[in-house]
Amino acid sequence: MEFDPRWLLFVLPIVFVLGWLASKLDSRQWKLEQRESPKAYFKGLNLLLNEQQDKAIDAFIEAVQNDPDTSELHFALGSLFRRRGETERAVRVHEHLIRRGDITKADRDRAQHELAQDFFKAGLFDRAEAAYAELRGTAFEREARLALLSLYERSRDWAKAADIAAELEAAGTGSFSGRIAHYLCEQALVAQAQGHADLAPALLEQAQRRAPEAARAYVLQGQVLLKAGQPELALAAFTRLLAVNPPAFNLVAADCxxxxxxxxxxxxxxxxxxxxYQRAPSMHLLxxxxxxxxxxxxERLAAHLREHPALSAATDLLKLNASALPADEAAPMVKALETATKPLLRYRCAACGFEAAHYFWQCPGCLNWDTYPPRHVEEL
Structure with a gap:
């Protein structure tokens, strides 16, 4: 049977129409997907701004399913998981991003940084340390070093903290001399606690050279020498403290x-x-x-009360004058004043307001260093 070319007149239009319909369906489906994906994304963003994190996560999961190749959605989802404390899910999201072969190096470094934060938030400090170490030589190196510094402080690994602080200082991040001096002082305390008191003097002298105006090394040096039965050298250390950091002398007035x-x-x-006292009156000194x-x-207390009214001074003066009062009156008055004074004989962090009965070089509340003025609350 011979082919009849007249069939082409019927077949070609039909093929053309079918092709046109297919392209229209494809285009409509593409447009529908494009509309749904941003819609889910903006829905999640709106829920996030309204602090509805559960619903925002559901919206972002839907957006990821519609467009699984978009790394930004994965980053948003991982960050939300970490913020909610679902660190395992955050780790899975960021590890998936790192394994993907189609993302840029910048996004892979970003995912590594997010993964390190996941481990840190979860308290997996060894894994966080390894993850942050992977960021050397990347755009996140500075942030990684700062995070490692915080990590080593939390784990009380003072030698590594000093090394990282020195690296940050060398990189131009800022001066870390004061912190390094604290780390050396902490190492001196650890050496003493472990029975290596002979190592403490060298560490404290190194701390003084690192931060000549920092008070802690002189305070500890004097206290160590006093405990070791060397009052002459201890008094010399306290005298140097008075010269370099007069306000901190309050902390060692009794030791002096x-x-x-x-x-x-x-x-x-x-x-x-x-x-x-003539320079900065204080009850520590009195x-x-x-x-x-x-x-x-x-006479000193009376003069102090006239110039600097304080409950602690009034309590001490009442104790001295108690013999001139009937015993059944003096004792309750002293007890009442001591009860009222007790909350004022505390130290307060200037950064977060955390109060403590003992002086801290690092605030237990905000973990900042040197934020406690060396004066009681009533004298601030």
Whole structure:
């Protein structure tokens, strides 16, 4: 049977129409997908702004299913999981991104940084450390070093913290001399606790060289020497502290008096305490003076009350004058004043307001260093 070319007149139009219909259906489907994907994305964004994180996660999962190749949606989803404390799901999202072969190096580094944050949030510090170490030489190197510094502080690995702080300083991030001095002081305390007291002096001297105006190394040095039965050297350390950081002398006023008493030469400490009191009056100094010169303490407290009214001074003065009052009146008055004074005899962090009965070099609340003024709340 011979082919009849007239059939082409019927077949070609039919093929053309079918092709046109297929292209229209394809185009409509593509447009529908494009409309649905941004819609789900913006829906998730709107829910996130309204602090509806559960619904926002559902919306982003829907958007990821519609467009699985979009890395930005994965980053948003992983961040939401971590913020909600679902670190396992965040880790899976970011590990999936790292394994993908179709993303750029910048996105892979970003995913590595997000993964390190997931481990840190989960408390998996060893895995976080390894993940942050992978970021050396990337755009996230500075952030990784700062995170490692925080990690080493939390785990109290002071030697590694000092190394990272030195790297940050060398890279021009800022001055970390004060922090490094603290890390050296912490190492000195650890050495003492582990029975290696002979290592502490060298570490404290190194801390003083690193940050000559930082108070802690002088405070610890004097206290270590006093405990070791070397009051002469301890008094010398406290004298240097008074020269380089006068406000911090409040912290060692009692130790200074104890060193002078051991030496049998109280006049040296009395001169230092009076010198600092004239510069910055404080009850720390008055109480230390009372252990060395108890006789004129009543006059000192009365004068202090006139110039700097404080409940602690009133309590001490009442105790000295208690003998002039009936016993059944004096005792309740002293007890009432002591109860009222107790909350004021605390130290307050200048950064977060955390209060403590003891002085901290690093705030337990906000973890910042040197944020506690060396004065009680009532004297601030």
């Amino acid at each position: 008096a104890a060193a002078a008493t051991q030496l049998g030469r109280p006049e040296r400490a009395i001169a230092l305490l009076i010198e600092q 109480r230390a003076l009372a252990t060395l010169q108890p006789e004129p303490q009543r």
